[in-house]
Amino acid sequence: MSVLSVQGLGKSFGGVQAVSGVSFSVAPGEMLALIGPNGAGKSTLFNMVGGQLQPDAGSVTLGGATISGLGPRAVARQGVGRTFQITATFGSMTVRENVQMALLSHRREIWCFWRSVAERFGAEADALLAQVGLEAQAERATGVLAYGDLKRLELAVALGNAPRLLLMDEPTAGMAPAERVALMQLTRRLATERGIAVLFTEHDMDVVFDVADRILVLDRGALIAEGDGPAIRANPAVRAVYLGTDAGSH
């Protein structure tokens, strides 16, 4: 039984078909990588799943319920967590408070005007921070965190929603190679433990082949290959895209 199921998804901007006829699904605990050259339509596809863009054709279902057409907020409410390519955290709050916000939102306690935030879900927030290895930084401002720590904080915030599906857009962009592998292995472990389906885009092929269970290859808006690491490596169409027309751009 898959968590996320995408059927015949399509989107065009003006006359340009950015994504067309894309179908795939992700199972609980599975890590699915979405790769492809620049301009292949990865971000468009990603934003249609996350609710930032509305598709022209096709459907997105989460656990059997349709989520395409909903906005990002409603999609989040359905149990989709996400991290952004450029880290987005609440700069005027501490690391712990960032996670508390996700927990408060998940438990529908946002519209409270009286109780102090300091008394709400502090322990749960610390537990999540411990999972991503940030417990020592709980009191610090997000503005002073190292970049790798910010990425881990985003992961903890996304987990605060108790997501069934985690969307990670370029999760390791801007990180040192050693940190990249550590972050994705952490994600791998959390996904397995919690049965979360993970869909991520990634430019670093080492990371992709290291952690992804399955890989989707997108080129000019269409899926050209799907399979595990060795199969994708051996696929002639993928080799043509990466080595032929677009080699050296990564």
Place this chain on the structure above:
Amino acid sequence: MSSILPQLLTGLATASSLFLISAGLTIIFGVSRIVNFSHGSLMMLGAYIGWSILTRLPREPEWFALGVLATALATAIIGVVLEMAVLRRVYRSPELFQLLATFGVVLIIQDVTLLLWGPTELPLPRPRWLRGFVEVAGSRFPLYDLVLIAIGPLVLGLLWLALNRTRWGTLVRAATLDREMVAALGVDQRRLFTSVFALGAGLAGLGGALSLPNASANLGIDLSVIADAFVVVVVGGLGSLPGAFLASVLIGVLQAFGIVLVPKITLVLVFLVMAVVLVFRPNGLLGRPQTEAREATVAAPVVRPAPPALRLLGAVTLALAVAAPFIVGGYYLTVLTDACVAILFATSLHFMMGPGGMASFGHAAWFGIGAYAAGLLLHWAGAPMPLGLLAAPVAAGLVSGLFGLFVVRLSGVYLAMLTLAFAQIAWAVSFQWVEVTGGDNGLLGVWPPDWARDPRLYYWMALALSVGVALLLRRALYAPYGYALRAARDSTPRARAIGLDVEGLRMVALVIAGAACGLGGAIFAYGKGGVFPTYISIPHSVEALLMVLLGGLQTVAGPIVGALVYTGLADILVRSTDLWRLVLGAVIVVLVVAFPEGIAGAVRRLWLRGREA
């Protein structure tokens, strides 16, 4: 048919004047990202300098032209001085601090003009040729207006040539699109900015001098012109010169026909146009979405409750405030009551502007709506004061929510401009709807009932209400709602991604801020015994901004400190010198340059530094 053409021509003449003032404003904004509040003051200086030059010259048309050009040159030089002395030092400051600095300049120029030219209006004696008429469609049309109509497109054409056919123009256009990139290419930004400011100031001066034959040099030009210019620039699209021209024509012509068709709502009309345009085209007619300035995303400091020592200080201040009627009397008690109102005025604005991230140039609107709600209820229905004090926040909150429906999706400068527009609508209604509001004379006899007439009792009531509301606002800011509001400000995409209803959070903040401010307005009305359109004026809105920005946006105590400091400062100044605007303006400019994070923010930073050392 016969009346349409002259009306159209009148509209086009107005459009030319509007374009001269807004062209400079929009070019300056495009390059420097500064909303120059003092642009109207430059036009006012142009009118006065033009008067001084033209009254000394022979009266022939060629001398008139020469005098007008000399005026433009003089204001351009003043612009250069202004840019080098003030604006250059605030380019890196947050948007609102820049605005505040330029408002300081407005105050300074007000008093300097008063000192140099005196308080009386200065009309330009009009020679024969300026009084000439031409026959248009069977009716007499002023010759000078035809000259004005020609000047608008002429200036647009010259500016277009300068922007598209010179190296300087290429740099200006490049800086409008991406100023960091231009800086990275090694262009001397200082000279570019100074030259652009000089050009804008010169155009404003030109507009001021050219306005003389139809009007006069007077001290009200600055604020009335800047409101119109804001509207034109926003409707046209910030930074867009053709947009400014298009908007000038649109508004000029609408105004000309509006006066004929519905004379009652001319003031409202202009701002309604702006509201409608912004709802459908949030970036103006020809504007493009604002690119975020890259260096402006400085990490906001983490918001923390005040340290114990500061709380103790607050408690001592409150105790002193409660005991004040036993220590001081009469006049000082009035000032203290004003301070209580100021606290409501400032904390309510801070609520939406600081944690809410929604800046307002028109906060006085809610103040005035509250005051008028109480005043009108008493005047027309004889409602007792407690009912008035209840109705005021309800009315202001409701209207604020209604306003929010239209603007909650906007942000930054456009939102701020729309709040200004709304405040002007509210002002116009209070000013023009004489039968109901009493117009300029206001509503008189809005006194509290006998039991609350004692100034001491009234002061305690004001203190209890303002401190009570301020504490409630503080409580909400440390509760999940306040955090969520701040989260939506810090990162909107992230807030949405964790399921926060960003628009809903902002709407509620607007309603709360409006209601709290409206209560302040009602307390003020009963305290002064009347309600007047000046409650909703632009300077009053700016006072709220001053209080909040003086206190700093980052701390919850900031607006309270700002309100007290501002009330005290203004009171001392007004009583000790006739030149209080000059002094206040200078103080504002110096404060903005020296403390970009406000008084409370600076104290907090020094405090924290002292503790770490």
